[in-house]
Each structure stands twice: as C-alpha cells, then as structure tokens.
Amino acid sequence: MDKNSFIELIKAAGIVGEGGAGFPAHVKYNADVDTIIANGCECEPLLHTDHFIMKNDASRIGRAMQALGQAVGASRLLLAIKKKHSDIIPALGTELSGYGVDLFLMEDFYPAGDEQILVREVTGRSVPPLGIPLAVSTIVANVGTLAHVGAALEGKSQDGKPAPITDKILTITGEVGTPGVVRAPLGTSMVDCLEKCGGALPASPVFIIGGPMMGRVVEGLDGLASETVTKTTGGLIVLPAGHYLHRNATLPLEVVRRRAASACIQCRACSDICPRGLIGHPLQTHTIMRAFAAGNELSEAGAKAMICSECGACEHYACPMGMAPRRINQAIKRELRAQSIAYEGSKEIVEEKTAFRDYRKIPVPRLAGRIGISHYMSLETPFKGDITPAEVNISLRQHIGAPSQPVVAVGDTVAKGDLIGAIPEKALGAQIHASVGGKVLEVGSHVRIAVQ
Structure with missing residues (x-):
C-alpha cells in the first residue's frame, strides 16, 4: 500500500493516539522517519490494558508496524516492552519477527512510556524541548493504536472498507x-x-x-x-x-501557593529527578516553584513550565516537603496559554544533564509505595x-484539535461503524463512528444512541 492510501485509510478509520491526548494518527503518520517504536511499556502503575492488547493482538500490531514502516520509509521497527512481562515476551517476539519487528526490553521504571523518555531510551536521541519525536526521525505509537491500525487493514483487505474504531x-x-x-x-x-x-x-x-x-x-x-x-x-x-491521590488532586491552588511560599526549601530534588531534565531539557522545577511562590509565574523562569510533561515524578516521588510542583506547572501553563505567552528560552539539549539518567530512574514498586x-x-x-x-453517549471530541461535526440527526437509525462525526474542513481532527447499532436520541457535543 502506498503512503497516500495508507494515510487515507487511517483517516477514514478515525484512528488517534491512544496513549495520551489523542493526536490524529493520519497527521502524525504523514512523515518520513528512520525509526518506529511501538509503545508497550504500560507507563502507569496498575494499568494492564497494553499487556492485554499485546497478548491478544500481536499479529495486528505487527501488520500495522510493517505497513507503517513501508509508508514512512523506516528501517527500524521496534516494540518497547518491560522485561517483567515475561509471560508474553517469547510469543510476542516470535509473532512480531515475521513482520520485521524487534523487541526492545526495558526495566520497570517510571515514566518509561513517556514518548520522549522512550525515544531517548531506545535511540539515544533526545527530542528538543516542546518538540515531538519526528524531530529526531522517530514515530512512537501506542500498541492500542497499532492494534486498531491492524484491524483497519484487515477490514480493508476483506471488504474494501477500513474497520473504524x-x-x-x-x-x-x-x-x-x-x-x-x-x-x-x-x-x-x-x-x-x-x-x-x-x-x-x-x-x-x-x-x-x-x-x-x-x-x-x-x-x-x-x-x-x-x-x-x-x-x-x-x-x-x-x-x-x-x-493521598484524592487529597493531592483537590487541594485548593491558593493553599498550594502558600505552601510553596512557606515550606519549599529549594532543595532541587524536583529538578534533579525530573525525567525531562534528565534527557537534557532546560527544566528546573525548583526555580518555577520559587517564581510561583512569589506571584511571579509569568516571568521567564515561570515560562519553563511549558516544557513540563506533567508526569508527576516531582510531586509524587521527589519532593521531601509534600509540595505540588506538577499542579503548579499545570496552573502556570493554563495562565500562560490564556495570555498567549510562549516559552522563548533555549530549546537546545544540554547533554551533560543526561549523565545521571541511569541512576535516577524511578522504580515502579517504590513509586507505588510513595503514592x-x-x-x-x-x-x-x-x-x-x-x-x-443499553445506550451510548459518544463524545465528538476524543482527540486533539477541533471537535468532529455531527453528520446524523435525532431520529436517524445507524449501524455499528457508521460515520456520525466528520472532521471540519481544513481543521485538525478525527472521524467518529457509531460504536453500536441503534437510534439517535440526541445530538450536541455528544451523539447519544439507544441500542436496538
């Protein structure tokens, strides 16, 4: 399948990145790179979704990676998985090898599944601050996304129509x-x-x-x-x-500010453990804390919050004083965006900062104890x-970009897989399809369908 046909198939199926904010895959995959990394790291503790997908949909993942590799000209196809998943690694490796995909085995640390951390781990390259993996000739795709790409390819080969999500x-x-x-x-x-x-x-x-x-x-x-x-x-x-996680998430922001002003000891632990800092980004969370405590968060120091991935390592693991640097970074980012203030600082990789990466990876069992x-x-x-x-209420905004525009009306009867939301003209978005067959009861920001 040529590149244009592959991209159109992905677009028609409504496929988005399933490991994060839902970036439309037909835009993300419209590139030329040398490396594709399937992300099977299951970054967050307690989740077993990716493990289930890799165990049950290995052939779809392999087929998707092979097709994507051909479309973007990639010479390296790798699936990153933690070594602890020994129950599925042998069969997964055998299945994927038939599609030219190799396994990359990783330790159980957090946040291994952050795509920029993963790129550094697998390729040795650091994505620039505020950049994406394409900047270092790499595409990272969640295994769930790839399984849906594989399903779309199967549908196309069977009846000429890509199976939608x-x-x-x-x-x-x-x-x-x-x-x-x-x-x-x-x-x-x-x-x-x-x-x-x-x-x-x-x-x-x-x-x-x-x-x-x-x-x-x-x-x-x-x-x-x-x-x-x-x-x-x-x-x-x-x-x-x-x-603890409930209390942390609901603590009023003004209390967070007062704590930062009165109890932050500027120990640098948040900066030293920061995964983005450890791949060479100029992110120093302790200086952002200081700026926020002083009410000076819209300064040059505060603007570095835009580099933060919001992984929470600083907040839930590093800080000895129980501060909330991640929530502070989130609040600053919201305010910066509201006032259209951009980060204008360095976007260079400081390679010396990466020297301690191997010693500051956060063991997941220890993290689980902390939280x-x-x-x-x-x-x-x-x-x-x-x-x-009995019914579903399907959001028309399940992705980064503009909400999909409804193409159905109240009273319509739809079949599973029918298009119900289309990408607005000249906008970034993704198609939305009916997940069940039934009657449309309501159309607004969601499409509500009663199962029949």
Missing part, C-alpha cells in the same frame, strides 16, 4: 469487587464499566480515569455518571475518599468480557 480496552481496578480488563463500546458509561467489575467497595469512592500518576480524579458515583469511554480511556481506578497503591499492585485483572450497554 468502535470500542476500547480498559482496566478496572483498585477498590472494586472483581478487578479486570473489559472491552467497551465508545460512549459507554463509566458506571457500566464499574458494574461489570463488581462495583465500588468503599461507601464513599473516588475514581481516577487513567493512571494514578497522570489520570483525572472524579469524586463520587454522581461525578462518574457523566463520564464515558473515549478512544483515549485506558483505565478506571477506584479509591476510598481521602486517599499509597502498593496493595493494589498484585491484584489479578483477568478479561471480564464485552460490555453491552
């Missing part, structure tokens, strides 16, 4: 009746996902959508009721109210099956 694999774990991995149609209520795994155990639960380090905290079942499965949903973690989730790490998460909701 209609469902998502996700992990449900923590304080639940029966933790596990489920497959859910896009737009499925997160409450339905929770109930598939036995419901929440605490009387007053809180939820993290995503992983414990970078996920979004939702309070109570009422809050969860408005949440639905999207193309980038990786997991749902249930915790008791008052857990109070160690007792969930050994929970088994078997496949619990497919969720069959």
